[in-house]
Amino acid sequence: MTNFADLGLSQKVLSAVADAGYATPTPIQAGAIPPALQRRDILGIAQTGTGKTASFVLPMLTLLEKGRARARMPRTLILEPTRELAAQVAENFDKYGKNHKLNIALLIGGVSFDEQDRKLERGADVLICTPGRLLDHCERGKLLMSGVEILVIDEADRMLDMGFIPDIERIAKLIPFTRQTLFFSATMPPEIQKLADRFLQNPERVEVARRSSTAITVTQRFVASHAKDYEKRAMLRDLIRSQDELKNAIIFCNRKKDVAELFRSLDRHGFSVGALHGDMDQRSRMTMLANFKDGNIKLLVASDVAARGLDIPDVSHVFNFDVPIHAEDYVHRIGRTGRAGRSGASFTIVTKRDVKFSDAIEKLIGQKVEWLSGDLSELPEPMESHENGRRGRDGRRDRKKDVERSGRDRAEHKADTAHSDSVAELESVVERVVAVKPERNAENKHSQAGRNNRPGRAQTPANDDNRDRRGRNRRDHDDGPTPLGFGDEIPAFMLIAGKA
DNA sequence: AAAAAAC
Numbered sequence: 001m002t003n004f005a006d007l008g009l010s011q012k013v014l015s016a017v018a019d020a021g022y023a024t025p026t027p028i029q030a031g032a033i034p035p036a037l038q039r040r041d042i043l044g045i046a047q048t049g050t051g052k053t054a055s056f057v058l059p060m061l062t063l064l065e066k067g068r069a070r071a072r073m074p075r076t077l078i079l080e081p082t083r084e085l086a087a088q089v090a091e092n093f094d095k096y097g098k099n100h101k102l103n104i105a106l107l108i109g110g111v112s113f114d115e116q117d118r119k120l121e122r123g124a125d126v127l128i129c130t131p132g133r134l135l136d137h138c139e140r141g142k143l144l145m146s147g148v149e150i151l152v153i154d155e156a157d158r159m160l161d162m163g164f165i166p167d168i169e170r171i172a173k174l175i176p177f178t179r180q181t182l183f184f185s186a187t188m189p190p191e192i193q194k195l196a197d198r199f200l201q202n203p204e205r206v207e208v209a210r211r212s213s214t215a216i217t218v219t220q221r222f223v224a225s226h227a228k229d230y231e232k233r234a235m236l237r238d239l240i241r242s243q244d245e246l247k248n249a250i251i252f253c254n255r256k257k258d259v260a261e262l263f264r265s266l267d268r269h270g271f272s273v274g275a276l277h278g279d280m281d282q283r284s285r286m287t288m289l290a291n292f293k294d295g296n297i298k299l300l301v302a303s304d305v306a307a308r309g310l311d312i313p314d315v316s317h318v319f320n321f322d323v324p325i326h327a328e329d330y331v332h333r334i335g336r337t338g339r340a341g342r343s344g345a346s347f348t349i350v351t352k353r354d355v356k357f358s359d360a361i362e363k364l365i366g367q368k369v370e371w372l373s374g375d376l377s378e379l380p381e382p383m384e385s386h387e388n389g390r391r392g393r394d395g396r397r398d399r400k401k402d403v404e405r406s407g408r409d410r411a412e413h414k415a416d417t418a419h420s421d422s423v424a425e426l427e428s429v430v431e432r433v434v435a436v437k438p439e440r441n442a443e444n445k446h447s448q449a450g451r452n453n454r455p456g457r458a459q460t461p462a463n464d465d466n467r468d469r470r471g472r473n474r475r476d477h478d479d480g481p482t483p484l485g486f487g488d489e490i491p492a493f494m495l496i497a498g499k500a
Numbered sequence: 501a502a503a504a505a506a507c
Binding site for chain 2 (some may be wrong): 083161164329354357
């Protein structure tokens with residue numbers, strides 16, 4: 001078995017890798033690092049979770065030890081499809097480049113331009129970019145691309161999906177033809193192959209076994225539900241509460257507006273929850289992700305921005321609130337759990353109108369997914385009103401529970417009818433969650449003190465949109481300090497760990 | 501029936 005020390009990496013890099021606790025390279029690393037160090041072009045076919053990022057970060061660090069950056073002339077350039085992925089690559093440079101004195105510049109949208117410009121002025125060894133912001137800097141004449149020695153195109157197939165290829169071509173034209181190019185893609189459809197042929201010269205092709213279907217360590221279940229959103233939400237809450245070993249979970253919705261809505265609902269029901277989608281401001285996106293990774297937030301409601309590539313180790317559960325329209329996205333979504341051989345669980349809520357999509361999923365993964373407690377044909381009648389309580393499925397619920405539930409349904413009804421899909425409002429709630437996070441525990445969770453403690457954006461005009469027309473935070477008037485009174489019902493693991 | 505990305 002190969003060892004990192006056998007790949008030709010520098011001492012500085014090797015010592016940082018050892019400090020990070022890695023001894024053995026993954027197949028993509030073992031295959032790509034030696035030729036990359038010899039300045040060969042690389043065509044890497046690998047999914048995230050295979051150690052792909054380090055397979056270009058480590059050789060780049062070694063190669064960058066020779067030479068120095070000049071003002072406005074970056075030496076290397078990495079293109080990523082989403083801001084979060086770009087930030088994640090930057091973190092890798094910090095981790096493995098801790099023994100180097102390299103200037104790393106992260107050029108992504110949604111954050112201040114000036115700070116990025118100052119970094120470019122100082123001379124960047126590594127630029128990590130989303131295409132739009134990079135082109136923006138180029139068009140302002142702030143960047144000279146003629147000094148770029150290494151170009152990395154990551155997640156090429158996803159760039160294609162997202163319509164970034166014209167931008168990538170424009171950027172590539174600005175970079176000298178003598179450069180070294182490292183090109184990565186999870187799949188190799190004909191368009192991507194054509195692109196690779198144009199961008200790469202005599203590349204070393206490194207392919208690691210594609211995770212064609214879902215990891216066997218992930219338990220997958222379909223859960224039948226009626227299509228009404230409040231019924232799906234009730235179903236989801238029941239599911240979450242019934243999990244014995246839920247450490248943390250990502251809950252996927254198909255639409256941004258549903259992310260916002262579901263987030264609000266779970267928050268009102270007292271869950272430790274965050275949200276992530278592309279219309280949220282960048283600071284909230286970053287904070288949410290960091291808090292979820294750190295375990296400060298147990299549930300993350302997300303759009304497919306979080307489906308691919310994000311390195312969140314050890315997610316115990318994935319819930320699909322909506323069945324993904326494209327079956328491939330299902331594989332990516334549930335791939336967020338059961339990583340590195342760990343076990344994971346995934347639940348997908350399926351309604352009658354989703355059947356063609358759930359069928360497509362089973363076809364793609366080549367297996368039938370078991371139903372949790374009866375398929376759609378066994379689904380009980382929908383509840384007629386909230387006051388009746390939900391009819392138990394297969395008599396699972398006793399009467400006492402139903403009584404308890406009718407009160408809860410009233411609360412749910414209230415929460416749901418006070419409905420709003422405003423992104424600004426979601427962000428307002430995000431602010432609150434983030435603001436109270438460190439001190440938050442079972443006791444102060446709903447306290448006014450925590451609620452009104454909001455640092456940061458209060459002065460900016462944008463934040464005014466986050467308040468309602470009466471100039472106060474919407475949440476402050478719609479329910480009391482203990483809005484839903486679940487008390488002991490919330491499992492301990494769902495609460496923010498104030499005690500730990 | 502969607503999401504993502506520049507201002």
